[in-house]
Amino acid sequence: MRWVTFEAGSGERVGVLADGVVHALPPGARLVELVGRGAAGLRAVGEEALNAPYETVPLERVRLLAPIPRPPAVRDALCFLDHMRNCRAAMGQSVDLEDVWYEIPAFYFASPSTIVGPYEDVRISPGSAWFDFELEIAAVVGPGGRDLTPEEAERHIAGYTIYCDWSARDLQLKEGGLGLGQAKGKDGATTLGPWLVTPDELEPYRVDGGLALDVEATVNGARIGAGSTGAMDWTFGEVLSYASRGVELRPGDVVGSGTVPGCCLLEHIDLADLGSFPGWLKDGDVVRLSVRGLGEVRQTVRAAGLPHPLADRPRPGRRARPRRANPAAARPSAAPYTRGLHEVGRDVWAWLQPDGGYGWSNAGLIAGDGASLLVDTLFDLRLTRELLDALAPVTRRRPLTHAVLTHANGDHTHGNQLLGDEVRIVAARGTAEEMGHEMAPELLAGTQVFDLGPVLSPYLRERFRAFDFGGIRPRLPDETYDRELTLDVGGREVRVLNLGPAHTAADSVVHVPDAGVLFGGDLLFIGCTPIVWSGPIGNWIAACDAMIALDAPTVVPGHGPVTDPDGIRAVRGYLAHVKEQADAAHAAGLTFQEAADGIDLGEYAAWLDSERVVANVYQRYRELDPRTPTLENMELLGLMAAWEASRGDRPGA
Numbered sequence: 001m002r003w004v005t006f007e008a009g010s011g012e013r014v015g016v017l018a019d020g021v022v023h024a025l026p027p028g029a030r031l032v033e034l035v036g037r038g039a040a041g042l043r044a045v046g047e048e049a050l051n052a053p054y055e056t057v058p059l060e061r062v063r064l065l066a067p068i069p070r071p072p073a074v075r076d077a078l079c080f081l082d083h084m085r086n087c088r089a090a091m092g093q094s095v096d097l098e099d100v101w102y103e104i105p106a107f108y109f110a111s112p113s114t115i116v117g118p119y120e121d122v123r124i125s126p127g128s129a130w131f132d133f134e135l136e137i138a139a140v141v142g143p144g145g146r147d148l149t150p151e152e153a154e155r156h157i158a159g160y161t162i163y164c165d166w167s168a169r170d171l172q173l174k175e176g177g178l179g180l181g182q183a184k185g186k187d188g189a190t191t192l193g194p195w196l197v198t199p200d201e202l203e204p205y206r207v208d209g210g211l212a213l214d215v216e217a218t219v220n221g222a223r224i225g226a227g228s229t230g231a232m233d234w235t236f237g238e239v240l241s242y243a244s245r246g247v248e249l250r251p252g253d254v255v256g257s258g259t260v261p262g263c264c265l266l267e268h269i270d271l272a273d274l275g276s277f278p279g280w281l282k283d284g285d286v287v288r289l290s291v292r293g294l295g296e297v298r299q300t301v302r303a304a305g306l307p308h309p310l311a312d313r314p315r316p317g318r319r320a321r322p323r324r325a326n327p328a329a330a331r332p333s334a335a336p337y338t339r340g341l342h343e344v345g346r347d348v349w350a351w352l353q354p355d356g357g358y359g360w361s362n363a364g365l366i367a368g369d370g371a372s373l374l375v376d377t378l379f380d381l382r383l384t385r386e387l388l389d390a391l392a393p394v395t396r397r398r399p400l401t402h403a404v405l406t407h408a409n410g411d412h413t414h415g416n417q418l419l420g421d422e423v424r425i426v427a428a429r430g431t432a433e434e435m436g437h438e439m440a441p442e443l444l445a446g447t448q449v450f451d452l453g454p455v456l457s458p459y460l461r462e463r464f465r466a467f468d469f470g471g472i473r474p475r476l477p478d479e480t481y482d483r484e485l486t487l488d489v490g491g492r493e494v495r496v497l498n499l500g501p502a503h504t505a506a507d508s509v510v511h512v513p514d515a516g517v518l519f520g521g522d523l524l525f526i527g528c529t530p531i532v533w534s535g536p537i538g539n540w541i542a543a544c545d546a547m548i549a550l551d552a553p554t555v556v557p558g559h560g561p562v563t564d565p566d567g568i569r570a571v572r573g574y575l576a577h578v579k580e581q582a583d584a585a586h587a588a589g590l591t592f593q594e595a596a597d598g599i600d601l602g603e604y605a606a607w608l609d610s611e612r613v614v615a616n617v618y619q620r621y622r623e624l625d626p627r628t629p630t631l632e633n634m635e636l637l638g639l640m641a642a643w644e645a646s647r648g649d650r651p652g653a
């Protein structure tokens, strides 16, 4: 028998489904009570409904709810050990499970208030960038009981249904550090449905006492995983027996099977090939889970709300970190270095985000007659939304028609999706190509949850914790150019020049000749340290000369306060200094790490993020000797963190 709980305009109802028609019980019936009558009692009520229904309603006319909308208790077990092994492999950990996994069935309690029906939208957990689903099946307890044997517990099962354990992987990993079990990482939602199928209906699928039901999970129609529930290492009877030790199981209690191996996103992370990852769930994604004999659930994922922040507690023994302040902020400038919008020329604005460190990038707006151009978006959707709202008084009358991306880094591109389709996104060809190869933005949330060791973890957590990498869908440029492009923005000439490769594979600057304003993108870090991701350094120095030659009195950098040609000269001076020091060290036979460790930064030592010199010396060594071993960005960041720690400028140091 297939039992449904539904809503048809007159409150919550219960019925039996047969041939596409719901045979409803009178209002007031609740499945959670009926299952307590045991298999025979439940069957008797069901047969009465089929023979003499209170009313009949076609299935398509009702809205199905979870069969048990408010279970007394929800336990989710981990019956498929391969799921745990696959998760460990995905996280780069040993797949050799500890003895305890083989001794007792694992389960945790989920919140009954998060139960949702089979076709309801599911909201992403607030603060999560790594939202995932888990295809499971659930057993629903009929008559309760305690201290049951596995055989007794099996006979107490009233039926089965599909169970989706919506999971916020980043929150789960973070809370894992507490060692106290599941909390907000598993608190998003739990789907039950579409109906409760009694055990007798599933007898054809019984194999060796277990249920072998074929399953499949898809996202937006693409298959993510498939398998069979026959692969359970622990049976429902065993899990319920274990759960009933000294505890009363109650009618309607739900226990999930754990994920059928392969049927969630997490298991599909390949650390050696992050580009192959299908991506975490985002607003609008449709997740369909089907289980032979149990039907299918189909749900749309919706964007998260923002969590209300909590302040950190002081950690005993941790020295307060010196306040970061951009040392260039005190220089005279066309605009004070404060967060927000500043007019830096006639109808030209800079959006500034102190202090200019990782992710705290600047953007710009150039307005003409009935049109305007945006220079760069920001690191996450919240920051970009705030920027676009602040621009609205201008863009309402002179709508955005163009956006120029100065380069591919996420702190200048992640907000692209918030621009309307009518906004033409323009970038150098090399920038568009680089954007196509960037790792999924939401993996940056890993900086907050992965244990990358005692030096790199605190370094990354502090620098990236302010950003929310959820929900970002990369939007690539609509139009590319090679070296030089002139745009007409409402009758105003705007010149775009690609002066890279230097910071990245292509680095554009945006020049507004009639206002004397130059947006330098990340060819300019002011009061903070430039980082050479691409090079060659000589090309970056030449780019500085080219910017100086434009003779724009007002210069907006990618990071740091608004400056002037002297600011460009300072960046040029830094690069020339590092190049000269690295060349001398190389000639003296030092390794690049020795060169970076021993470098005297002189007047540039006060610039923020001075540890980036490690990456810069490394790039120079690569230019001098192509046999210098290749380092991934994460390895370089690790060396930078160590450099910073060794100079005594780290929390706890």
Ligand SMILES: [Zn+2]
Pocket: 359, 361, 409, 411, 412, 522, 558, 559
């Ligand atoms: Zn940047």
